[in-house]
Amino acid sequence: GQNIDQPTEMTATEGAIVQINCTYQTSGFNGLFWYQQHAGEAPTFLSYNVLDGLEEKGRFSSFLSRSKGYSYLLLKELQMKDSASYLCAVREDTGRRALTFGSGTRLQVQP
Amino acid sequence: DSGVTQTPKHLITATGQRVTLRCSPRSGDLSVYWYQQSLDQGLQFLIQYYNGEERAKGNILERFSAQQFPDLHSELNLSSLELGDSALYFCASSASGANVLTFGAGSRLTVL
Numbered sequence: 001g002q003n004i005d006q007p008t009e010m011t012a013t014e015g016a017i018v019q020i021n022c023t024y025q026t027s028g029f030n031g032l033f034w035y036q037q038h039a040g041e042a043p044t045f046l047s048y049n050v051l052d053g054l055e056e057k058g059r060f061s062s063f064l065s066r067s068k069g070y071s072y073l074l075l076k077e078l079q080m081k082d083s084a085s086y087l088c089a090v091r092e093d094t095g096r097r098a099l100t101f102g103s104g105t106r107l108q109v110q111p
Numbered sequence: 112d113s114g115v116t117q118t119p120k121h122l123i124t125a126t127g128q129r130v131t132l133r134c135s136p137r138s139g140d141l142s143v144y145w146y147q148q149s150l151d152q153g154l155q156f157l158i159q160y161y162n163g164e165e166r167a168k169g170n171i172l173e174r175f176s177a178q179q180f181p182d183l184h185s186e187l188n189l190s191s192l193e194l195g196d197s198a199l200y201f202c203a204s205s206a207s208g209a210n211v212l213t214f215g216a217g218s219r220l221t222v223l
Contacts, residue, residue, distance in 0.1 A: 031210060042113060042201065042214040043154070050210075087154065096159070096167040097205060098144050099212060103153035 002026045004102035006088050011108045012078055020073045020105045022088030033099060034062050034073045035087040043087055046073070075107075083109045114138065115215035117202050123221045129190040132218045136183055136204030142166070143185040144205075144212060145177055149198040160185055192222045 003025045012018040024032070031050040035043035049055055049064035049071060061074040073086055085106045089099040114137035124130055136143050145157040156169035160179035171177075174192075179185040189196060199219050203212040 033211075040199070040217075040219075042115075042216050044113075045211050045213070048210055089154075091210075097142060097210075097212075098156050098159045098167050098169065100156060101146075101154040 002090055002092065002100045004088055004090055004100060006086075006102045006105045008103070009106045009108070011110060012075075014078055014080060014109055014111050016078050017074065017076050018078060018107065020075070020086050020088075020107065022071045022073070022102060024069050024071070024088070024090050024102075026069075026090055026092055026100075028092040029066060029090065031091045032062075032064055032071045033089040033091070034060075034071075035089060035101075037085045037087055037104065039085075046086075078109050080109050080111070083107060113213050113215060115202060115204050115213055117200075117215035117218050119218055120216065121219050121221075123223065124192060125223055126192055126194060128192050128222075129188065130192065130220065132187045132189070132200050132202075132220070134185045134187070134202030134204075134215060136185070136202075137206075137213055140204035140206050140209075140213075141183065142205045142207070143179055143183070144203040145171075145185070145187050146201045146203065146214075147198050148201060148217075149195075152198075154201065157187070189220070194222050196220065197222045 034046040037043040047062035085104040088102040116135040157171040159167040
C-alpha cells in the first residue's frame with residue numbers, strides 16, 4: 001500500500017514564494033506527480049519527477065529525493081490565481097499506471 | 112478543454128437508485144481511469160481500463176462497476192446508491208506508455 005502525506009492548508013502572500021511538501025511511503029516507486037485543482041474543477045498536471053533533483057517549469061519547480069521519500073513543489077511570484085489545492089501523487093512500480101493521490105494542500109494566496 | 116469528456120456534469124438522484132456516468136477519453140488514449148472525490152477528500156482511485164480490458168482495481172465498492180467499450184469510451188455504473196456516494200467522479204485518460212493522466216471536468220453526483 002501507499003501513504004502520502006502533505007499539509008492540509010497553507011497561506012501565502014501575493015508575490016511571495018511558497019513550498020509545499022509531500023512525503024510518501026510506498027512498496028515501489030515509478031514517479032511522483034503534482035497536480036493543481038481549483039475548487040470543483042478537474043485536476044491539471046503541473047510536474048513529474050522520477051529521478052532525484054529539481055525540475056523547473058516557469059514559476060513552478062518540483063524536487064524529488066527518492067531515498068528520503070520526499071518531494072516539494074515550489075511556487076514563485078505567487079499570484080491570486082494560484083489559490084487552489086495542490087495534489088501530490090505517486091505511481092507504484094507495478095506496471096499499473098494509475099496514480100495514488102495525497103489528500104491535497106489547499107493554498108490560499110492573500111493580497 | 113482537456114479533451115476528456117464526461118457526462119452528465121450534474122446528477123441528483125435518490126438513495127437506492129442506479130446511475131451511469133460516461134467518459135470519452137482524449138483521441139488516441141487507450142487507458143481510462145475512474146476516481147472518486149468526496150467533499151474535502153483526496154482523489155480515490157476506483158478502476159482502470161486499457162483498450163477494453165480491466166487493468167487495475169482500487170477501492171471500488173461491489174455496488175460499483177465499470178466497462179470500456181470498443182470505441183474506448185467508458186461507463187461507471189453506481190447502484191443501490193447511498194448518501195455517502197455523493198461525490199465528484201472524475202475520469203482520466205492517458206496514452207499508451209505515457210506518464211501523465213489528463214482529467215475530465217467530472218460528474219457531480221448528489222444522492223438525496
